[in-house]
Amino acid sequence: MKGFKGFFLFLFLIAAALSAQQSNRSLSLITVYPGDAIYSAFGHTAFRYVDQEKGIDRLYNYGTFDFRDPEFVPKFVHGQLDYFLGVVYFKQEFKNYTLLENRTVIEQKLNLTPDEITKVVFFLTENALPENRFYKYDFIKDNCSTRIHSVLEKTLGSDIMYDQSVIAKIGEKSYRDYIRYHLKKSPWFDAGIQLVLGMPLDQQVLPSGSFFLPALVSVRPFSLLSFCWLLKRRSYT
DSSP states (O other), X not given: OHHHHHHHHHHHHHHHHHHHHHHHEEEEEXXXXXXXXXXXXXXXXXXXXXXXXXXXXXXXEEEEOOTTOTTHHHHHHHTOOEEEEEEEEHHXXXXXIIIISOOOXXXXXXXXXXXXXXXXXXXXXXXXXXXXXXXXXXXXTXXXXXXXXXXXXXXXXXXXXXOHHHHHHHTTSBHHHHHHHHTTTOHHHHHHHHHHHOGGGXXXXXXXXXXXXXXXXXXXXXXXXXXXXXXXXXXXX
16 A cells, blocks of 8 residues: 555656646747837747746747848848847847837736757757748748748647638638728738749638738637647736
């Protein structure tokens, strides 16, 4: 009997240790709703990594670019602007979004194992190196929001499953519908994008393209097989 109790005590201690380890480290999806500036018209998505024991609270931001580029607007519209993965302190960026820009911020904490968190953070750390961090921004195919999905697919692979009911609802509209909705206050900018991107925008949003807008990612278009995609959702205004 003593051996039996000792075995269960051993299992309990292991579970407690894993729980503590997981609670000290977390990975979240941060969605920032659209702002007034052109570059913020579609919102923003990034990873937040927290390690309480080491005092780490970072934002891995694929939406970083050089504001000083004199040809920012034409490059942005034509998909020729260089974006890169920036790593910054979350609290400072949070203040910028909420206090300076008056934008809503939503946090969705991913319910991952410590090993899964390590895999994603290791990939992000490698991807943030100077030789790896730059990419050509594309409205539909490659932006801060699609990069979230790309990172999770590359690191967790088969553990990702699409939520077909959400995908179907998103697919009821075309890419053009979503872009025009977000550019209602910028008709001249909308006209430029419609002209440059042309007919492909009339396609319905496919499962592979349902991550192209941050607001769509925040309604959970996919989940993790081994653990629920959404553990906690907090909205900051």
